[in-house]
Amino acid sequence: MNNMIKTTGKLLENEPMAKYTSWRVGGVAEKMYLPTDKQDLVLFLKTLPKETELFWLGLGSNLLVRDGGISGVVINTRNRLKSMSCVGENKVYVEVGVPCARVARFCVDNGLKGAEFLAGIPGTIGGALKMNAGAFGGETWDIVNTVDVVNRYGELERKPTEAFDISYRSVKGLKADEEWFLGAELTLSVGDTSQSLQQIKDLLEKRALSQPVNQPSCGSVFKNPEGDYAARLIEATDLKGYQIGGACVSEKHANFIVNINKATAADIEALIEHVQQAVKKQHGVDLQTEVCRVGRGK
Numbered sequence: 001m002n003n004m005i006k007t008t009g010k011l012l013e014n015e016p017m018a019k020y021t022s023w024r025v026g027g028v029a030e031k032m033y034l035p036t037d038k039q040d041l042v043l044f045l046k047t048l049p050k051e052t053e054l055f056w057l058g059l060g061s062n063l064l065v066r067d068g069g070i071s072g073v074v075i076n077t078r079n080r081l082k083s084m085s086c087v088g089e090n091k092v093y094v095e096v097g098v099p100c101a102r103v104a105r106f107c108v109d110n111g112l113k114g115a116e117f118l119a120g121i122p123g124t125i126g127g128a129l130k131m132n133a134g135a136f137g138g139e140t141w142d143i144v145n146t147v148d149v150v151n152r153y154g155e156l157e158r159k160p161t162e163a164f165d166i167s168y169r170s171v172k173g174l175k176a177d178e179e180w181f182l183g184a185e186l187t188l189s190v191g192d193t194s195q196s197l198q199q200i201k202d203l204l205e206k207r208a209l210s211q212p213v214n215q216p217s218c219g220s221v222f223k224n225p226e227g228d229y230a231a232r233l234i235e236a237t238d239l240k241g242y243q244i245g246g247a248c249v250s251e252k253h254a255n256f257i258v259n260i261n262k263a264t265a266a267d268i269e270a271l272i273e274h275v276q277q278a279v280k281k282q283h284g285v286d287l288q289t290e291v292c293r294v295g296r297g298k
């Protein structure tokens, strides 16, 4: 790395990814960069050798990091790219490291509605942009106006939503391993604060009733196949409670795999494959994973 230009963030080495994933599993990141802010991150990218592998991390709530860890540099955005502000009528600009729940609350506090569904999604806005995260009928890209993207050379570009191909839990349009989101301008509408707060309360209660929110998981492991629910198919295959090592299909919600006893990433991956094979055998349906898998096996 070029030491002539001074970056101010922190560069960690051999950082255990289990500390940063909601499943609490994963090998070490060879390096992890914690930028001070957006400008510092851009500077860091400009100084990096161009062949360096990069992986961007939000809150790790949709991530299976394999036990052999991640080579190159993990860019940790959580609570680093954290600015958020109202930028005109019904518009909010948010940097990618801001947790979704804070965005929901900020919009409500400013009398805006449309972001309530984000309240129960335990990730950052960056992760939500990448995954088109959604819940209770709302999806992230429904409220996106423009996004700011940075490439590995530290070059910035503002792009409209039309530059992306958006569908259920899928967003195409970033160059793989070359471009990432830095921030988004959201468009909302004028709302009623007490109604929005009630909506958030209701949806958090629904989650607590139907999901194992107090056990380490990554939320839904599989995408719902067209016209059906992954959870229904898994339950109908009698897999609730099925366990491999420390990983178990949740008794509370069959599309969740929970880490009940020091699971490894290999346990979780083996369980994912077992569920896919069993559902295919019994129902003829190929379940596709929603969760992102990264890193090397051991």
Ligand SMILES: Cc1cc2nc3c(=O)[nH]c(=O)nc-3n(C[C@H](O)[C@H](O)[C@H](O)COP(=O)(O)OP(=O)(O)OC[C@H]3O[C@@H](n4cnc5c(N)ncnc54)[C@H](O)[C@@H]3O)c2cc1C
Pocket: 022, 055, 056, 057, 058, 059, 060, 061, 062, 063, 077, 096, 120, 121, 122, 123, 124, 125, 126, 127, 128, 129, 130, 131, 132, 133, 134, 135, 179, 180, 181, 182, 211, 212, 213, 217, 218, 219, 220, 292
């Ligand atoms: C209990 C629980 C409930 C959940 N409920 C829901 C739900 O209702 N709906 C839903 O959609 N999801 C849900 N999830 C999954 C998860 O919270 C979302 O997918 C979330 O958007 C992931 O955000 P993150 O910051 O944690 O991303 P991470 O897990 O850190 O990363 C996910 C992917 O996004 C990429 N990424 C992160 N930041 C950027 C960036 N700035 N630019 C480009 N790529 C980036 C990563 O490289 C990775 O590929 C749930 C998870 C849990 C644990």
